[in-house]
Amino acid sequence: MRQTSTDIAALVLRLAAGLIFIPHGWTKVLGQGGPAGFASTLPDLGIPAALGYVAAYAELAGGALLIVGLLTRFDAFLLACTMGVAAFMVKLPDALYEVQPGQIKLFAGVRGIETELALLAIAVALMVMGAGRFSLDAAMGVERNVAALFRRKKVDG
Numbered sequence: 001m002r003q004t005s006t007d008i009a010a011l012v013l014r015l016a017a018g019l020i021f022i023p024h025g026w027t028k029v030l031g032q033g034g035p036a037g038f039a040s041t042l043p044d045l046g047i048p049a050a051l052g053y054v055a056a057y058a059e060l061a062g063g064a065l066l067i068v069g070l071l072t073r074f075d076a077f078l079l080a081c082t083m084g085v086a087a088f089m090v091k092l093p094d095a096l097y098e099v100q101p102g103q104i105k106l107f108a109g110v111r112g113i114e115t116e117l118a119l120l121a122i123a124v125a126l127m128v129m130g131a132g133r134f135s136l137d138a139a140m141g142v143e144r145n146v147a148a149l150f151r152r153k154k155v156d157g
Contacts, residue, residue: 003133010132011069017122018067021079025060028052045090055082066126069135073127073146080123087116 028038039052058078065075095112099105110117130146131137 006129007132007134010126010129011134013122013126014066014069014072014131014135017079017119017126018063018065020119021059021063021066025056025058025063028056029060047085047089051085054078055085058082069131069137070140071142072131072135072137076123076126080120080127083116083120083123087113087120091116 029035031037033040035053035056038056039049042049042052058075059082062075062079065071066079091113092109095109096105098112099108130143137143
């Protein structure tokens with residue numbers, strides 16, 4: 001029963017994250033200016049423009065791949081990196097700059113990055129737990145192959 005609960009939890013996390021990321025990636029990739037337009041805004045924030053292309057396509061393609069559960073740990077890694085940058089390099093400085101007198105800075109900061117922080121947590125959880133049984137990763141044996149990469153070989157001693 002415990003494994004089924006974990007598999008269902010992974011499915012729910014994948015679906016929620018994918019449904020949130022796809023529209024964000026869609027506007028970055030297919031919106032006005034395309035990925036070049038999005039990427040061109042990043043150097044002003046100290047972020048290389050090339051990472052804008054990675055973020056845009058990670059959100060669009062990674063969101064879709066999360067929904068079906070394909071290459072989940074890799075997708076989740078890219079999306080966690082994207083949300084880490086979005087939360088701590090893009091949104092947090094603005095949130096802290098706009099703190100009103102009498103507001104608690106910590107609360108204002110967290111409130112300013114709450115969506116990105118939640119998506120970062122979901123992505124990290126998926127990196128750790130994988131896609132679960134209800135995924136293409138499971139159907140294609142991707143998780144089994146990943147596990148085989150990390151198995152330790154016994155040392156003769």
